Amino acid sequence: MAKQRRLAEELYLTVPSLYRCPISMDVMRSPVSLCTGVTYDRSSIERWLALGHNTCPATMQTLPSTSTTPNLNLRRLIDLWISQAEAARTSRIEVSKQVASDVISGAAGLDSDSLENVIDFMKDSWDNTKLVAQSRGFVVRLVDALAKASEIRISELIVAVLDPILQEDGVKELLNELILENGDCLSSFISVLQKGAVESKIRTAKILEFLAANPESRRKIEEKQGLLHELYNLSTAESNSSAVEAGLSSLLAISTTRPAKKDLIRLGIVGTVGTILSGYENAVRAVTEKALGVLEQIATCTEGRGAIGADERCLAGIVRSLMKCSGEATEHGVAVLWSLLCLGRDCAAAETVVQVNGLTKVLLVMQSDCTLGTRKMCVDLVKVLRGKQGKSNLAPYETRTTHITPY
Template sequence: MVFPLRLRRRGEHKKEIIPVTGISDIEITIPPQFQCPISFDLMKDPVIVASGITYDRESIEKWIESGKKTCPVTNTVLETFDQIPNHAIRKMIQDWCVEMGSYNGIERIPTPRVPVTPHEVSEICGKLWAATRRGDHTKCGDLVGRIKNLGKESERNKKCLRENGVGFVLCVCFDAFAESENAFLLEEVLSVLTWMLPVGSEGQTKIASAASFRCMVGFLRSMDDSVRQNAAFLLKELLASDETHAFVLSEVDGVEEAFVKLIRDAVSVSSTKSSLTAIYHMISSKPMIVSKFLETGLVNLAVEMIVDAEKSVCEKALAVLDVICETREGGEEVSKNALVMPLLVKKMPKISELATMSSVSLMWKLCKRGNAATAVEEAVRLGAFQKLLVVLQVGCGEGTKEKVTELLKMMNTAMGKMEDDCVDSSMDFKYLKKPF
């Protein structure tokens, strides 16, 4: 049985372990030579630096990554940041853990894996590139699997893989096999690419090809939820990095239905956010595709999410409705939904600054359309005037402030024409029937 341990620091350089269970009154002091000179914790992966001092790898890496170039103990400048595993100390620590654990529940630290080096990564890239050019999907699968396993071992490995060209080669591999039937290989490459971003302009050129996009849209319809999430995430990241990708993606048959179905299926919060963000970028870059999204029922679906979704999803749903209203057709469709104006008033400014910005923009667009008088009157009756005043008091960006000011002027004029200008801002809208 392993018992929980409580750590208590005594003095400046000593730490003791005291069993919480009380089965033993013996206090175990970690030998100084087993403590990291930086954290004073028991070293799990002791390494020797250029000064000859041993540290725990995680601690000394954080020290170096913070910009320091000296040895923490000797204060001498480190000529190299190489770290050599101290196998002797590690073995002694493991033996000590076994000895102490026999009656105090201390677990033996596992033998750490040696981090991957830039040279090893370069070799893997070279082999993957060669296998891709040969069309050897079996060898490519083995190498991608090795990359995936290395990334799972530690964040340090992931960083080394990202910084040494793996992302670009994976993009080349994905594009090369995008129109093949090697679904497993493509799914593995896709899963690794989600933590390889950014892949650079050359990598994007490969992964954002028409063939690659068709493959990813196909994955959005997969039976495997994790594959669907990975595809949505990667598409979202590509669209956010370069608006021209939206023109290529929009040419893929069924991409609109695929994104909306992923949202409707509620696979996960992350996939919903990725899909909404991707849709936003697609419409922003190419407004003429709004009609295709309207055919999927996106407006009603977005409104439904604003009703009860979490903050981040609500933000993105509002942004999507706002960008849809940039077009005449989209504005007409949004204005048909009886829940839109009540929701805008109710949610503003409760969710976040970003959501308030989208809400104000959306309300402004609805109140300036053909049926502007009706929209303005509805907003007034729902208490929008008071809510907009709150937005000004709380503070907002210049663009939002201009829209709020214009809305207040329109509403002030409307209130003068209305017989009853005493509006209850807490008005409930549960009586409204959902159009979906």
């Protein structure tokens, strides 16, 4: 059954309704007919009858007899259809291989049909993907075509080819070299982020994240007008956690300089992260980790600390996420609080943290299996927060945590 369904999906075939079981809606493997004349897959109708039903599922007629008769003619038709579908699939793969070979070798151009054949060729096996990655001349032509692309569909297809080969030996280095030489590629990436399908946007964000490992490429990406804005927009796609994660992860890799951090703050990244953290119970773990990672990064500059400290919802979200998501998220959260309260000495932020039970959370982090650096930051935070909370409020907690000696 899975093989039959896969054939239909891969070949975009419309399965004749006659071949579908009225119960499961899948292609029938062993068609049998009831006395009403309706044909079902044997396994489906047997389950129906085993549940105590005495009616025909399609007509709801009462069955005078529950015996079934194999529909041999229909089975022969289904078997013939499947064999033809398999032959068509095999032919399609062979055509894809030949066209892909021509495209990779340079014997054919880079239009949408040829690029789709290359993608099919890569999907067929990992060896094919490696072959594409090792074709340096083809990668050069891809990047050149990306820089010149006027159709969004072409840009999306090129991104779909580049994404799977990024981690192959030498590809990332070659792409960095080519993009440093031809900055027009970044304009095409912006176009995909603006107009492409969600999956294409996610692939583009991943490519930019990989490229940002090179300092020179990262600088060009940071300085490209509108690129950070589009990645930020991707991180606000609340209905698609994969898109949010890809956007935040790319921003985390790219926004390492103060000007880039200031741009993110101006775009509203603190409020966006606050929204994510306010619903952390329902957020995907990786999204929460990336969101707190971005906050930690922008908290290293004065403007970032000011923006975070002024957003009470964001502060409350940071405190709530401590010890609730993962060790990585907790360490990011502690680092943000330390930057605000110890490095920035933000008294108003410290009071907000106290009001949302921040001291208790920091003490719990200290008792956990956190890193030495995180524990040291917690020591500093306890000193600040104790001074804000006052002994009368702290006393009930101290009686339960007398083993903690923060300083």
